[in-house]
Amino acid sequence: MLKRNYRLHELNESLIDKTVIINGWVDRVRNLGGIIFVWVRDRYGIVQVLFEPETPAYEIAKKLSGEYVVGIEGIVRERPKDAQNVDLASGNIEILAKKIEILAESKTPPIYTNRDEGSEDVRLKYRYLDLRRRTLQSNLIFRHKLVQKTREYLDSLDFLEIETPYLMKSTPEGARNFIVPSRIKRGTFYALPQSPQIFKQLLMIAGFDRYYQIARCFRDEDLRADRQPEFTQIDLEMSFVDQEDVQETVGNLVKYLFKSVLGKDIGDVPSMQYQTAMELYGSDKPDLRFEMKMENLTSKPFASKLDFLSPRDGEETKMIVVPKNDVLSRKDLDAYSESAKSSNLRLGWAKFHGTNFTGSVGKLLSGLTSDVKVGEDETVILCVGKKHEVSTFLGKARVEIANKIGIIPQNTFKALWINDFPMFEWNEEDKRFQAQHHPFTMPYLEDLESKPDDLSKIRAHSYDLVINGWEMGSGSVRIHTRELQERVFKLIGITEEEAKKRFGFFLEAFEYGAPPHAGFAIGVDRLVSVMVGVTSLRDVVAFPKTASGTDLMMDTPSEVSEDQLKELGIKLEDHRS
RNA sequence: GGGGACGUGGUGCAGCCUGGUUAGCAUGCCGGUCUGUCACACCGGUGGUCGCGAGUUCGAGCCUCGUCGUCCCCGCCA
Numbered sequence: 001m002l003k004r005n006y007r008l009h010e011l012n013e014s015l016i017d018k019t020v021i022i023n024g025w026v027d028r029v030r031n032l033g034g035i036i037f038v039w040v041r042d043r044y045g046i047v048q049v050l051f052e053p054e055t056p057a058y059e060i061a062k063k064l065s066g067e068y069v070v071g072i073e074g075i076v077r078e079r080p081k082d083a084q085n086v087d088l089a090s091g092n093i094e095i096l097a098k099k100i101e102i103l104a105e106s107k108t109p110p111i112y113t114n115r116d117e118g119s120e121d122v123r124l125k126y127r128y129l130d131l132r133r134r135t136l137q138s139n140l141i142f143r144h145k146l147v148q149k150t151r152e153y154l155d156s157l158d159f160l161e162i163e164t165p166y167l168m169k170s171t172p173e174g175a176r177n178f179i180v181p182s183r184i185k186r187g188t189f190y191a192l193p194q195s196p197q198i199f200k201q202l203l204m205i206a207g208f209d210r211y212y213q214i215a216r217c218f219r220d221e222d223l224r225a226d227r228q229p230e231f232t233q234i235d236l237e238m239s240f241v242d243q244e245d246v247q248e249t250v251g252n253l254v255k256y257l258f259k260s261v262l263g264k265d266i267g268d269v270p271s272m273q274y275q276t277a278m279e280l281y282g283s284d285k286p287d288l289r290f291e292m293k294m295e296n297l298t299s300k301p302f303a304s305k306l307d308f309l310s311p312r313d314g315e316e317t318k319m320i321v322v323p324k325n326d327v328l329s330r331k332d333l334d335a336y337s338e339s340a341k342s343s344n345l346r347l348g349w350a351k352f353h354g355t356n357f358t359g360s361v362g363k364l365l366s367g368l369t370s371d372v373k374v375g376e377d378e379t380v381i382l383c384v385g386k387k388h389e390v391s392t393f394l395g396k397a398r399v400e401i402a403n404k405i406g407i408i409p410q411n412t413f414k415a416l417w418i419n420d421f422p423m424f425e426w427n428e429e430d431k432r433f434q435a436q437h438h439p440f441t442m443p444y445l446e447d448l449e450s451k452p453d454d455l456s457k458i459r460a461h462s463y464d465l466v467i468n469g470w471e472m473g474s475g476s477v478r479i480h481t482r483e484l485q486e487r488v489f490k491l492i493g494i495t496e497e498e499a500k501k502r503f504g505f506f507l508e509a510f511e512y513g514a515p516p517h518a519g520f521a522i523g524v525d526r527l528v529s530v531m532v533g534v535t536s537l538r539d540v541v542a543f544p545k546t547a548s549g550t551d552l553m554m555d556t557p558s559e560v561s562e563d564q565l566k567e568l569g570i571k572l573e574d575h576r577s
Numbered sequence: 578g579g580g581g582a583c584g585u586g587g588u589g590c591a592g593c594c595u596g597g598u599u600a601g602c603a604u605g606c607c608g609g610u611c612u613g614u615c616a617c618a619c620c621g622g623u624g625g626u627c628g629c630g631a632g633u634u635c636g637a638g639c640c641u642c643g644u645c646g647u648c649c650c651c652g653c654c655a
Binding site for chain 2: 028030031032033034035036037039048050052053065066079080082083085087088091107108109110111112114115117118119120121122124171173174175176194195197219220221222223224225227425429434435436437438439440441474492536546547548550552
C-alpha cells in the first residue's frame with residue numbers, strides 16, 4: 001500500500017521537487033484528454049494531482065471517479081504562474097504523479113460531497129458520505145476544539161470532570177424520560193437522564209466542590225430544528241458560591257471560547273431581569289443584536305385617546321417602532337392585524353411621513369404626532385390586550401420583522417444573562433403549579449414569606465444565558481436543606497410520600513452536611529450552532545435524528561426480536577401505533 | 578396531539594393552478610474529441626412503478642380522500 005508521509009495541508013512550496021506520498025478521496029476529475037487533473041481530498045485539505053500521458057499511472061488514473069480512495073506518489077512542483085488557483089490553499093503547487101494505487105473504488109455517490117445542496121433525508125441516510133462535506137467536517141472540527149478548550153479552561157480552575165450514570169431513575173417532574181427495561185429485575189425500568197442534575201448536587205454534597213462534565217442528556221419530547229432527543233451539555237456545579245460566582249465563571253468560559261475558538265471578543269456578559277426582558281422584548285431570550293424595543297404606552301396620557309387601541313380594564317397598550325425600510329408591505333402589516341385578532345389582541349399600524357401618518361390607524365394617530373416618538377418613514381405598530389399576550393405577540397413580531405427587513409447584523413454575538421425567572425408556572429393541563437426551572441432551584445425566600453398565596457409571583461435564583469436570541473443554557477442556586485426542599489415539593493403538589501419514594505435518598509443526603517451550591521449547563525450543540533452560524537443542530541451533530549426522532553441511516557427506532565422482548569418480560573399491545 | 582410546505586431518472590428541480598401526443602431542464606453516469614484544467618469545454622448516449630393506496634373521470638404526475646416519509650411551526654421541551 002502506498003502509505004502517506006504527508007497530509008494535504010502540509011503540502012506547500014517548501015516541498016517543491018520533493019517526492020511525497022498522499023492518501024485521500026478523489027474529489028473530482030478533469031480529464032483533458034492528453035492530461036488528467038485530479039483533486040485529492042482529505043480531512044485537512046485538497047491538492048491537485050497531475051497525470052501525464054503515456055505513463056503507467058496515467059492508465060490507472062483514467063479509471064478514477066468521485067470518492068475513489070487512492071494512494072499517490074509523486075513530485076511536488078510549482079504550478080505555471082498562469083495556472084495557479086488562489087481559491088485553493090495549495091493552489092500554487094501540484095503533484096506530478098509517478099505511482100498511483102486505487103485503495104478502494106466507489107459507486108456513484110447518491111449525494112454530492114463537494115456541494116452544500118440536496119435534500120436532507122437522502123443526506124441523512126448516507127450520513128457517512130454527507131460527513132465528507134467540507135462544511136460538516138469543519139463544524140465537527142470546530143466542536144472538537146470548543147470542547148477541548150472547555151476542558152482546558154475548567155481544568156485550570158480546578159474543576160474535576162466526573163462521569164455520572166446514564167442508567168438512572170425516572171423522575172416525575174420535567175421532560176419525559178426515555179426508559180430502558182431491566183432484564184435482571186423484570187418489570188422494572190431505568191431512565192436515561194434528562195440531565196445529571198441530581199448526581200452533580202450529590203457530588204457537591206460529597207465534597208467535589210468544582211465539578212464539570214461534557215454530558216449527554218436525553219429528553220423524550222417533540223423535536224425542533226434546535227432540539228435533538230439526545231444532546232450535549234457542558235454541565236458544571238460549584239460549592240460555596242452564589243449566583244454571581246457561577247455567572248462570572250460561565251461568562252468567562254464563554255468569553256474564552258469565543259476568543260480562543262472563533263477569535264471573537266464578545267466582552268463582558270451583561271445581566272437583565274426576567275421581568276425587564278419580557279417588558280422590553282416580549283421574550284425571555286431577547287436578541288440584542290438590534291433595537292426595536294417595545295414601549296409601554298398604557299400609562300401615557302394620550303393612550304386614552306387611542307380609540308380602540310386604548311387599554312381597557314387591566315389591559316396594556318404597547319408599541320414597537322420599525323426603522324425606515326421599503327420591505328415591510330401593507331399586506332405584511334395587515335397580516336399582523338389579522339393574526340393579532342386571533343390571539344384576542346387589537347393591533348394597528350401606521351407609517352410616519354414627517355407631518356402625517358398613513359396606515360390602518362393613520363387617522364387615529366394624526367393628532368398625536370408629538371406624543372408618538374417616531375422618525376421620518378418609520379412604522380409604528382400598536383398592540384392592545386392582556387399584558388402577557390401583548391408582550392409575547394409583539395416580541396415575536398419584533399424578531400420576524402427584524403429578519404424580514406434585514407437589520408440583524410451577521411457575525412455579531414450579543415450574550416446576556418436573564419436573571420430571576422419565576423420559580424413556578426401554572427400547568428393548565430395538570431391544573432397545578434410546577435417548577436419553571438426545576439424543583440431543586442432556590443426560591444427567593446423573601447418572596448416565599450411575603451407572597452405565600454400567589455406562587456406565580458415568587459422569583460427563583462435561576463438564570464439563563466442567551467446569545468443572539470437563543471437560550472444557550474440555564475442554571476440556578478440550589479436548595480441545600482431538607483426542610484426547604486420538602487416545602488417546595490409540597491408547593492408543586494408532590495406529596496410527602498411521593499417525595500420520599502422518588503427523592504428519599506436525595507432528601508436524606510441533605511441531612512449529612514450539604515454545602516450551599518449552584519451551577520449551570522451550557523448546550524454545546526446550540527453554542528456551536530450559533531458560533532458557526534447554522535440554525536439546525538443537525539449541522540453540528542455527527543449522527544443526528546430527524547424531527548420524528550428517527551435515524552434514517554440505521555433506520556431506528558426499530559422492532560426487536562420476540563426473544564429479546566421475552567427476556568425482558570415485555571408483551572406488545574399491538575404492532576403499530 | 579394540531580397547522581403548514583414538500584415528495585417526479587442516481588441527485589437537484591420544472592410540469593400540477595387550467596387533467597389529454599413521446600413527462601422537460603440541470604447535474605451525475607457511459608462513450609467520443611481534447612496537453613493547463615480548476616463546477617474543464619464540446620459532441621453523442623443512458624437513465625423515470627411521478628412516495629404508496631383508494632376514489633372521481635373516457636382519460637390522473639396534475640383533481641379528491643387516506644396513508645407513509647422529510648422539513649418548518651404551535652402544543653410540549655423542569
